Amino acid sequence: MTKPANFENYHIRKWYTQIDDTLANESGVLADGAALRKIVIAVAIHNPYAGQFNQSLEKILANSPALGAEFGRRLNLALGTDKVESYGKACIVGIGGEYEHGNAFLTPAFVMPIREAIGGGKAWIPSSGKRGVPGTNLDIPLAHKDALYVPSHYDTVTTQFTDAPNADEIVVAFAVATRGRLHARLGGLKASEIEGKNGLN
DSSP: OOOOOSBTTBOEEEEEEEEEEEOBOTTSOBOSSSOEEEEEEEEEEEOTTTTSOOSOOHHHHTTHHHHHHHHHHHHHHHHTTOOOOEEEEEEEEETTSOHHHHHHTTSHHHHHHHHHHTTOOOSOOOEEEEEEOTTOEEEEEEEESSOTTOGGGOEEEEEEOTTOOOTTEEEEEEEEESSSOTTOOSOSOOGGGOOOSSSOO
């Protein structure tokens, strides 16, 4: 079923924003520095290929940069003066679609405008996805935006959309965090030691 476009060629039903501020760890120990803020921006968007196979996914890919720019704008509104240190992306494909349809929303064309909006990023963006129904939990992996080999920033943010995705929808989500885990103490490369040459260290 064709649905009317309301953002470029896409039909968007709903935007979501989730903000978590962690002030102390699970043992009750106060944060070692600033609180950890995690932000998820997500969208419930119509899947133009639901119920069918098509070799071309151009209806999803064509305006990915514009969608990414809107994600970036919304992330910056939620961040205020906070700075991003880590990020991740994910999708949930409604049961009428293929997992590949969700991945088509998570390509470099989509994420590059987000990188630019949040101050750059040299490391690859960790990703996850699944097919599901409304209320499906989504675990979004996080890693440092400039160096993948920073253990303190390996993290996850979990989110849920009680009314999405419908069978003919895809939930596309992008998450950021303002620091690494509270009281991370497992060694390895520290964020302060990042060389920033290759996205790894």
